[in-house]
Amino acid sequence: xxxxxxIVQGVLLGGLYALFAAGLSLVFGIMRLVNLAHGDLIxxxxxxxxxxxxALGLNPFLAALIAAPLMFTAGWALQYLVLNRTLGKDxxxxxxxxxxISIVLQNGLLEAFSADSRRVSIGTLESASIAVGQLNVGLMxxxxxxxxxxxxxxxxxxxxxxxxxxxxxxxxxDIVTAGLMGIRPQRxxxxxxxxxxxxxxxxxxxxxxxxNFDPTSGPSRLIYAFEAVIIGGLGSLWGTxxxxxxxxxxxxxxxAINPEWQILAGHLAFLAVLVIRPRGLFPRAVD
Amino acid sequence: MSIALPSFKVETRSGTSSLAxxxxxxxxxLALAAPLIVSRGVVQDLFFILTMLVLxxxxxxxxxxxxxxxxxxxxxxxxxxxxxFGAVTLAGVDPIAAILIAGVLSALLxxxxxFFTFRLQGPYFAIGTWVVAEVVRLLLAQWKALGGGTGTSxxxxxxxxxxxxxxxxxxxxxKVAAANDALAYWIALLLALATIGFIYRLLKSxxxxxxxxxxxxxxxxxxxxxxxxxxxxxxxxxTAFVTGLAGALIYLQKARISPDxxxxxxxxxxxxxxxxxxxxxxxxxxxxxxxxxxFLLQKLFADFGSWYLLVxxxxxxxxxxxxxxxxxxxxxxxxxxxxxxVRRKLxxxxxxxxxxxxxxx
Amino acid sequence: xxxxxxxxxxxxxxxxxxxxxxxxIAVAKGETVAIIGANGAGKTSLxxxxxxVLSSKPEMVVYRDEPIGALAAPDVLARGIAMVxxxxxxxxxxxxxxxxxxxxxxxxxxxxxxxxxxxxxxxxLRERRNNPATALSGGQQQMVAIGRALMSNPDVLLCDEISLxxxxxxxxxxxxxxxxxxxxxxxxxxxEQDIAQALKVATRVYCLMEGRVTLSGRPDALxxxxxxxxxxxxPCHALH
Numbered sequence: 086x087x088x089x090x091x092i093v094q095g096v097l098l099g100g101l102y103a104l105f106a107a108g109l110s111l112v113f114g115i116m117r118l119v120n121l122a123h124g125d126l127i128x129x130x131x132x133x134x135x136x137x138x139x140a141l142g143l144n145p146f147l148a149a150l151i152a153a154p155l156m157f158t159a160g161w162a163l164q165y166l167v168l169n170r171t172l173g174k175d176x177x178x179x180x181x182x183x184x185x186i187s188i189v190l191q192n193g194l195l196e197a198f199s200a201d202s203r204r205v206s207i208g209t210l211e212s213a214s215i216a217v218g219q220l221n222v223g224l225m226x227x228x229x230x231x232x233x234x235x236x237x238x239x240x241x242x243x244x245x246x247x248x249x250x251x252x253x254x255x256x257x258x259d260i261v262t263a264g265l266m267g268i269r270p271q272r273x274x275x276x277x278x279x280x281x282x283x284x285x286x287x288x289x290x291x292x293x294x295x296x297n298f299d300p301t302s303g304p305s306r307l308i309y310a311f312e313a314v315i316i317g318g319l320g321s322l323w324g325t326x327x328x329x330x331x332x333x334x335x336x337x338x339x340x341a342i343n344p345e346w347q348i349l350a351g352h353l354a355f356l357a358v359l360v361i362r363p364r365g366l367f368p369r370a371v372d
Numbered sequence: 373m374s375i376a377l378p379s380f381k382v383e384t385r386s387g388t389s390s391l392a393x394x395x396x397x398x399x400x401x402l403a404l405a406a407p408l409i410v411s412r413g414v415v416q417d418l419f420f421i422l423t424m425l426v427l428x429x430x431x432x433x434x435x436x437x438x439x440x441x442x443x444x445x446x447x448x449x450x451x452x453x454x455x456x457f458g459a460v461t462l463a464g465v466d467p468i469a470a471i472l473i474a475g476v477l478s479a480l481l482x483x484x485x486x487f488f489t490f491r492l493q494g495p496y497f498a499i500g501t502w503v504v505a506e507v508v509r510l511l512l513a514q515w516k517a518l519g520g521g522t523g524t525s526x527x528x529x530x531x532x533x534x535x536x537x538x539x540x541x542x543x544x545x546x547k548v549a550a551a552n553d554a555l556a557y558w559i560a561l562l563l564a565l566a567t568i569g570f571i572y573r574l575l576k577s578x579x580x581x582x583x584x585x586x587x588x589x590x591x592x593x594x595x596x597x598x599x600x601x602x603x604x605x606x607x608x609x610x611t612a613f614v615t616g617l618a619g620a621l622i623y624l625q626k627a628r629i630s631p632d633x634x635x636x637x638x639x640x641x642x643x644x645x646x647x648x649x650x651x652x653x654x655x656x657x658x659x660x661x662x663x664x665x666x667f668l669l670q671k672l673f674a675d676f677g678s679w680y681l682l683v684x685x686x687x688x689x690x691x692x693x694x695x696x697x698x699x700x701x702x703x704x705x706x707x708x709x710x711x712x713x714v715r716r717k718l719x720x721x722x723x724x725x726x727x728x729x730x731x732x733x
Numbered sequence: 734x735x736x737x738x739x740x741x742x743x744x745x746x747x748x749x750x751x752x753x754x755x756x757x758i759a760v761a762k763g764e765t766v767a768i769i770g771a772n773g774a775g776k777t778s779l780x781x782x783x784x785x786v787l788s789s790k791p792e793m794v795v796y797r798d799e800p801i802g803a804l805a806a807p808d809v810l811a812r813g814i815a816m817v818x819x820x821x822x823x824x825x826x827x828x829x830x831x832x833x834x835x836x837x838x839x840x841x842x843x844x845x846x847x848x849x850x851x852x853x854x855x856x857x858l859r860e861r862r863n864n865p866a867t868a869l870s871g872g873q874q875q876m877v878a879i880g881r882a883l884m885s886n887p888d889v890l891l892c893d894e895i896s897l898x899x900x901x902x903x904x905x906x907x908x909x910x911x912x913x914x915x916x917x918x919x920x921x922x923x924x925e926q927d928i929a930q931a932l933k934v935a936t937r938v939y940c941l942m943e944g945r946v947t948l949s950g951r952p953d954a955l956x957x958x959x960x961x962x963x964x965x966x967x968p969c970h971a972l973h
Contacts, residue, residue, distance in 0.1 A: 119495030121443070170693055176494040180441050181649055181692045188642055188685035192678035251835050254826040261786060262822040264806035265815075267839015267885065304637065308506065311499045315492070349510040352503055356488050359500075363491040 090220055091341045092334055097222070099313075099333030100230030101295070103326040104288035105306050106313035107236055108281030110325045113314070115257045115277045116172060121183040124307030125190035126282065130156050130289030131298050132198055135205050145205050149290040153283045160282030165275040172274070187303065194300035205293035229291040233329070236284055237322045243280075244322075253277060305348075312355040318365025327366060331358070392711045403561055407554035408544060415553050419625060421667050422560035426618045427640065428647040428659035429567045430611040435645075436654035437575065438607040439587045441494070444501025445615055446641050447485065447508050448478045450634035452616030453623035454512050460530050462517060467526075467534045471559070471620040478616020481508070482609045490605070502637070509635035523630025531627060556625045563621065567614055568712075572656060575714040579603065638681070646688045652698025656712040661700050736795075737762045737920060738783070738814070738889050743793045743802070745775075745782040752778035752787075754944040760889065765911070765921040767935035767952075769928055771964060775944040776924040777819050780893045783922075784816040785809035796889075810839045815887035819894045819924075821878040823866040830862040832877050836884030844886025845917045851880040854910050872903035879907070883914065890914065892923045896930060908934060928960060942966055 109123050120126075130152055137148035163186075171178035213224040244250040256263040256273045263270055292298055292306070309332060316331050317324030332351050339350020358366065407415050427449070435441045452474040459470035489500040513521040531537075532548055540551040574580050585593035586600045594600055619640075623629050633639070643666065651662020666684075673680040695702055704710060736759035745753040753775050760766050768776050781787040783794055784806055791800035801809055815836075823832050833851055852859040855876040861869060866877055875895055882890060896904040904927075911934055914921065925931035931938060932952040940948040940963035948955065948963030 119499065121498070167689075167693070177435065177441060177653070178692055178696060180443075180495055180498055181645065182689050184443065184642070184645060185685045185689035185692065188638075189682050189689070192682040192685065195678040196682070248834070248838065251827060251831050252838060254831075255824045255835050255838075258824040258826050259822055261806075262818060262824070263835075265784060265786065265810065265818060265822075266835050266881070267807045267810040268835075269805075269807050304502075305506075308499065308503055311496075312503065315496065315500075345514065349507065352507045352510070355503060356507070359488055359491055 086219060087341075091337050093220060093222065094226070095334030095337035096330050097226035097230045097333070098337060099326070099330030100226070100233035101288070101291055101329070102309045102313045102332050103233040103329030104229065104236060104284065104291060105310035106317075106325045106329055107233070107240060107322060108284040108288070109307075109310045110314050110317075110320075110322055111240060111284070112277055112281045114320045115253050116274050117257075118168065118172065118179050119183070119311075120168075120278075121180060121307065122187040122190055122303070123183075123285070123310060124305065125187045125194075125303030126156075126160075127285050127289050127292060127306050128194065128298055128300065128303040129190055130282070130286045131205070131293035132194060132203070132300075134286075134289055134293055135203055138205055145207050145290060145294055148205075149286055152289075153286045156282040156286045157279040160285075161275045161279035164278035165271060168278065169271050169274055187307075191300050191303060198300060200299055200301070202297040202299045203293070204297050205290075207294045211294070225291070225295055229295070232287055232291065233326060236287060237326050240280075240284070240322055249273075249276065309351070312351065315365055316355060316358045318362075318368035321365075321367045324365060324367030331366075400565075404558075407546075407550075407557055412550050412553055415550075415557050416625075417667070419553070419557045419560050421663055422557070422564045423618050423622050424643065424647060424666065425564050425659060425663045426560070426567050427615060427644045428651075428663055429564075429571055429656070430615050430618075431641075431644045432648045432653060432656075432659050433571050433574075433607060434611050436648065436658075437580075437583050437587060438604050439590075440604055440608060441498045442501040443498045443637070443641050443645070444489075444503070444505035445611075445644065446635045446637055446639070447501070447505035448481070448612045448615035449619035449622065449640040450505070450512070450631070451481050451508055452478045452619030453629055453634045454515075454518060455616070456620035456624060457518055457524065457526065457629050461524070461527060467531060467624050468536065468559075471617055471624065474620035475613045475617035478619070479609050479613035481616075482612030485612075486605055486608050490601070490608075505635055505637075509631045512635075513631040519630070521631060523628065523633070525629075526624070526627040531624070553625075556621065559621055563614070563617060568656060572712050572714070575656075575712075580714065583607070642681075643684075646684050648698075649688050650691050650698055652700030652702075652704075654697070655700050655704070656714075657704070657710070658698050658700040662698070665699070736760060737797060738922075739795045740779070740783065741793055741795060743779070743782055743789055745778050745787045745789055747778075747787075752944055753782065756941070756944070756946055758939050758946065758949070760920050760922055762888075762920055763915065763918055765915060765923070765934055765936050767931035767938045768922065768924045768941060769926070769931050769938060769960075769964065770941035772926075773943075774941040776941055777893055778944070779941065780816060780819075780891050780922070780924055783809075784814060784891055786816075807839055810885060810887075811841060813886075813888035814891065815882040815885045815889070816891040817875075817878045817882045817893060817895060819897070821874050823874055823877055823881075825865065825867045827866060828863050829858055829866050829869065829877055832866045833858070833880050833884050836881035838885075840885045842886075846883040846886050848884075851883055854883075854913055855880055870903075872899050872906065875899065875903075875907055876910075879910065887919060889920045889922065892921065894924055894926065896925065896927055904930065928964070940964055 105127060109120065112118055112120060133152045133155065134145055134148045137143050137151055138145050167182065168179065171182050210224060214221045215224060244253055252263070252268050252273050255266065256268055256270050260270050312332050313328035314325050315328065317326070317328030331354060335354035336347045336351040340347035406418060427445070431442070431445055455474035455477040456467070456470040459465040459473050460467050465473065485504050489497055489504060492500040518524050531552055534552070534555070536555050537548065537551050540546060540555055541548065546554060582593065582598040583603055585598050586603055590600050623634065647662035647666045648659050650665060651660065652658025669684065670680070673683070691698055738760040740756050740758050743753050743756040744751065756775070756779060758766070768779060770776050778787060782789050785804050785808065786806055789802040791803040794800070794802035796812055796814065801812065824835065827835060830848070833848060857873055858876055858880060861873065866874065869877065879892070879895065895907060908930065911921065923931065923934065935952055938950065938952055938955065939946055940960060942963060948959060
């Protein structure tokens with residue numbers, strides 16, 4: 086029974102990691118850009134939600150609803166004004182610029198909010214749980230997982246069913262020919278990063294309400310997100326969810342054996358997948 | 373029509389480099405004598421500059437020349453430091469010998485590390501190196517004999533009885549602490565000079581040419597017989613060796629270690645990346661300029677805490693966006709000066725007289 | 734003749750390499766103009782410069798009295814100039830139908846071309862609408878590329894090497910669609926290595942050599958000798 090409980094907790098935790106990873110996966114799929122500041126942007130969104138809840142007394146879910154368009158705008162501007170300039174054959178500029186952004190965000194947040202650990206309070210929801218058979222499943226972890234499902238389903242609908250999604254795929258295939266179709270790649274990229282920031286806001290809502298966070302929490306979220314993407318296989322959003330789940334289960338199983346091994350077990354699972362299936366479990370992208 | 377065969381000569385030296393050689397000799401003499409001239413505080417500052425320079429030159433070789441962008445080089449700093457601590461406190465090895473052991477062990481660690489990370493390309497390689505660094509940090513935090521997660525200190529008598537300390541004390545009449553600093557400084561100086569010398573010679577050699585070819589166009593380089601993977605792996609292991617040496621040396625001086633400090637992304641990777649980027653990536657001069665600037669900025673603004681890092685990050689971003697070849701690149705483009713000329717020049721051939729950009733090329 | 738699309742002393746560069754050295758061509762409304770020339774003569778560069786893939790000085794390309802030489806490809810398309818690029822360049826991640834739909838991405842307003850009318854023009858595409866575009870035969874892929882360009886309802890259609898690598902019978906099928914395209918009033922510029930094919934469909938021909946126009950005129954007014962001279966830079970007999 087305890088074993089099943091551990092697995093269920095791990096699967097639900099995987100939902101959170103899939104939320105961390107979905108934005109990273111989306112942006113990489115469209116413009117082959119890996120944003121090293123992705124984790125710090127999640128933390129930034131968490132602080133934004135914290136600010137809205139504490140200053141305006143808003144419910145965290147409502148706060149996230151307000152934060153989402155703000156984060157979309159920030160992502161759009163970041164891509165259009167800064168990151169678009171770094172795209173090209175050389176992988177060095179985007180990496181170093183996003184690394185710089187990561188450092189700037191971390192230290193900016195440190196100045197603004199101090200190094201203290203924070204948490205967004207959601208009242209009684211925090212400890213609410215529902216009984217499934219003999220298992221007690223926390224309501225927030227369950228909602229996190231369902232949100233991850235909803236986010237990935239919506240992103241897939243967007244990419245495979247809409248004109249914007251066609252433009253995403255066409256631009257990713259061949260940027261010059263996309264221009265001949267009237268697609269402006271710079272704007273398509275900006276919209277994609279904006280959307281990734283909306284997903285980041287949803288991830289931040291659950292990060293902030295489920296656990297403590299501080300200005301330096303970003304890099305480890307980036308690493309979890311990255312591991313989920315690689316385990317799942319580049320370019321597949323459902324693969325990313327599977328990657329998140331594998332990572333989550335590995336961590337809870339590791340923690341069940343020895344609490345100090347939680348993070349380590351996740352990393353080891355990632356390295357194991359890297360050795361057995363270097364291109365991930367469900368690879369789609371050719372490169 | 374008959375064509376007279378022109379005589380070609382390939383040169384990498386330039387006029388300014390001879391002048392630079394003279395100044396270098398004078399500078400070297402001064403650098404060697406520094407512990408006898410300046411205060412202990414200055415010697416410690418110089419030690420810091422030299423060790424950061426070694427880390428920067430290594431990261432530059434890795435990212436700027438071999439195209440291996442790592443954000444996980446802290447793994448070799450931390451591992452080297454822990455290897456040295458382990459050798460000194462658990463096996464009773466002399467610290468100087470322990471530094472060498474640390475370098476060798478770091479190079480050995482690079483082999484399994486490469487086994488994992490070389491499966492990842494470009495940006496994914498970068499984060500992959502970071503994951504490996506995290507794994508090693510978490511594993512070493514389990515090593516209770518070296519203090520686990522909270523860390524430990526070097527036994528005092530280990531550094532006092534370090535080989536060479538007595539000689540330095542007797543020769544220059546220094547106290548133990550000052551002799552320790554002086555010795556660490558000389559090792560750092562030797563390491564920095566050897567690193568620069570090694571990289572310079574590597575880049576001028578046939579292997580260096582192959583490396584440049586791989587960086588410019590990996591497929592084309594492969595087509596003409598350059599084994600890109602082997603070249604990259606060799607550079608990776610070599611930089612691991614030197615970075616491990618530097619890590620051990622830095623922590624010999626600090627004499628106190630903890631996993632979080634020894635594997636700090638900020639201290640051993642972020643700073644190093646900013647030094648290289650701001651100074652000028654892909655040049656030997658760049659990291660030298662970068663580390664001096666970095667030191668001055670730190671002296672001036674260290675009291676401002678995170679503002680300092682924030683500004684450093686902003687400068688790094690701006691340089692990457694608007695002057696991707698860094699300060700040295702700007703200077704070198706304007707003046708044509710190269711202190712370490714590695715670009716090959718064809719001398720005496722007809723190419724020199726060809727106008728640039730003819731109809732076919 | 735009043736030209737709808739003109740290039741005036743058009744120069745185009747790839748970095749340091751100059752591909753066009755002052756090219757003047759003019760295309761009137763409803764006209765079909767063929768550009769011929771050997772490999773490397775600058776035909777594709779000319780198409781790329783007009784469509785905005787290669788940038789030039791504003792006044793070097795004039796469309797409806799507006800200088801468009803410095804505009805980016807999406808802005809050129811928005812004004813009514815669509816291109817069928819060399820090598821078709823279909824999007825491998827998109828199905829046949831999605832490739833056609835993406836052609837309408839930059840469209841403003843209505844026009845004769847919709848999914849239905851494109852399928853009517855190339856019925857085989859309707860059957861294969863859900864296939865990945867790159868799973869089709871070369872000829873069918875070329876139909877998708879032409880249909881995709883038509884979906885923007887262009888006033889000028891640029892076709893770069895549409896018969897390259899295709900069997901003669903397939904080429905005939907594709908050119909059979911041209912009268913219908915012309916009926917919509919669109920001007921067509923085709924780049925063609927097959928001189929006979931070019932002379933057959935075009936109302937006027939330009940010959941390029943080494944980035945310059947060496948000959949132009951109506952197909953029936955040009956002699957074989959003239960074309961040879963313009964195409965190869967040497968008289969007919971010199972080659973045999």
